[in-house]
Amino acid sequence: MSTAGYPKFLQKLIDVLSDLPTIGPKSAERMALFIIKSTRQKAKEFADSIVQARENIRRCGTCFYLSEQELCEVCRNRDIRDKVICVVEYPQDVIAIERTGRHKGLYHVLWGRLSPLEGTGPEDLPLKKLVQRIKDESIQEIIIATSSSREGETTAVYLNQLLASLGIKITRIARGIPIGINIGYIDQATISEAIIGRREVSA
Amino acid sequence: MSTAGYPKFLQKLIDVLSDLPTIGPKSAERMALFIIKSTRQKAKEFADSIVQARENIRRCGTCFYLSEQELCEVCRNRDIRDKVICVVEYPQDVIAIERTGRHKGLYHVLWGRLSPLEGTGPEDLPLKKLVQRIKDESIQEIIIATSSSREGETTAVYLNQLLASLGIKITRIARGIPIGINIGYIDQATISEAIIGRREVSA
Numbered sequence: 435m436s437t438a439g440y441p442k443f444l445q446k447l448i449d450v451l452s453d454l455p456t457i458g459p460k461s462a463e464r465m466a467l468f469i470i471k472s473t474r475q476k477a478k479e480f481a482d483s484i485v486q487a488r489e490n491i492r493r494c495g496t497c498f499y500l501s502e503q504e505l506c507e508v509c510r511n512r513d514i515r516d517k518v519i520c521v522v523e524y525p526q527d528v529i530a531i532e533r534t535g536r537h538k539g540l541y542h543v544l545w546g547r548l549s550p551l552e553g554t555g556p557e558d559l560p561l562k563k564l565v566q567r568i569k570d571e572s573i574q575e576i577i578i579a580t581s582s583s584r585e586g587e588t589t590a591v592y593l594n595q596l597l598a599s600l601g602i603k604i605t606r607i608a609r610g611i612p613i614g615i616n617i618g619y620i621d622q623a624t625i626s627e628a629i630i631g632r633r634e635v636s637a
Numbered sequence: 638m639s640t641a642g643y644p645k646f647l648q649k650l651i652d653v654l655s656d657l658p659t660i661g662p663k664s665a666e667r668m669a670l671f672i673i674k675s676t677r678q679k680a681k682e683f684a685d686s687i688v689q690a691r692e693n694i695r696r697c698g699t700c701f702y703l704s705e706q707e708l709c710e711v712c713r714n715r716d717i718r719d720k721v722i723c724v725v726e727y728p729q730d731v732i733a734i735e736r737t738g739r740h741k742g743l744y745h746v747l748w749g750r751l752s753p754l755e756g757t758g759p760e761d762l763p764l765k766k767l768v769q770r771i772k773d774e775s776i777q778e779i780i781i782a783t784s785s786s787r788e789g790e791t792t793a794v795y796l797n798q799l800l801a802s803l804g805i806k807i808t809r810i811a812r813g814i815p816i817g818i819n820i821g822y823i824d825q826a827t828i829s830e831a832i833i834g835r836r837e838v839s840a
């Protein structure tokens with residue numbers, strides 16, 4: 435006697451959900467059971483939102499951020515934005531920076547970072563387009579906002595070398611102690627950077 | 638100047654994914670970006686699997702486990718299964734028990750458990766159907782496999798009282814120390830149960 439499993443269509447859904455990032459088999463099981471217990475309309479809405487997102491979202495033709503049009507929301511407002519390009523690794527970074535309201539310029543999304551281990555070289559990142567934009571859009575400053583991982587640092591160093599000859603201001607976002615975190619929990623390298631980057635306290 | 642957000646269809650997908658159990662906003666973001674980066678065929682397959690699972694999976698008319706037919710895989714094989722019903726809270730429990738191969742009988746899925754706090758009373762669980770099955774299917778034993786939480790125990794006690802008059806063997810799955818777990822990490826109540834339920838070691 436063979437043991438019973440999940441019905442075919444349910445197992446298929448569990449398998450598909452398990453392929454998503456951050457989803458383990460137990461989460462996939464719970465999600466799938468939630469879906470089959472939800473209303474038909476809810477399930478349909480879920481399915482439609484997947485297809486619609488996949489069909490309608492593309493990369494912006496200028497900065498490679500996400501968009502439903504040829505140009506993204508930021509690039510469509512290029513005229514009222516500062517002539518400063520913030521270079522980030524992933525689209526999530528754009529959202530995180532936009533939420534601060536501290537950068538009122540443009541973006542350039544690399545969709546990755548230099549990583550010899552993962553086989554990602556300069557030719558895999560949209561760097562030619564970045565150089566072209568700096569020239570075409572009369573950019574005044576490049577803010578390098580790649581991550582503070584080893585790969586992010588490698589990418590920052592490479593970008594700095596690549597862009598040095600263009601005679602443009604190049605900055606790197608500061609490293610330091612995150613707000614609300616006790617120094618005792620922070621690694622040595624970050625503390626060192628925080629001390630090196632210390633600023634005078636205004637009276 | 639308003640700050641840029643995600644394109645509408647992407648935000649919609651993130652919102653829908655966030656509604657799933659175990660999924661926080663950051664996971665939903667990563668999943669949504671994974672979906673829009675996948676091939677059209679993959680995205681279509683994902684959407685289809687949601688609709689197909691929702692449209693085709695129902696509860697078994699006898700035991701309330703999941704099925705694509707009127708009767709589930711277990712109940713369709715009723716004739717070659719033992720006349721023993723294992724009562725569980727959720728469909729996942731059926732799969733977990735089937736995987737052991739230790740129970741070759743039938744199931745009864747409550748889709749919940751008695752919980753005064755959550756407002757789940759006996760009338761919310763398919764208990765009449767269970768009593769009817771015991772009579773109709775000449776069942777020899779009921780194994781109560783509700784969870785060892787307070788609600789699971791309450792449900793087990795209630796079931797025992799409900800079925801006592803039917804003159805049928807009623808058992809409760811054993812509680813004890815899970816395999817591979819150091820006793821030092823186990824709560825007192827479980828250790829007590831494990832001592833009470835100790836068995837003589839065969840020579």
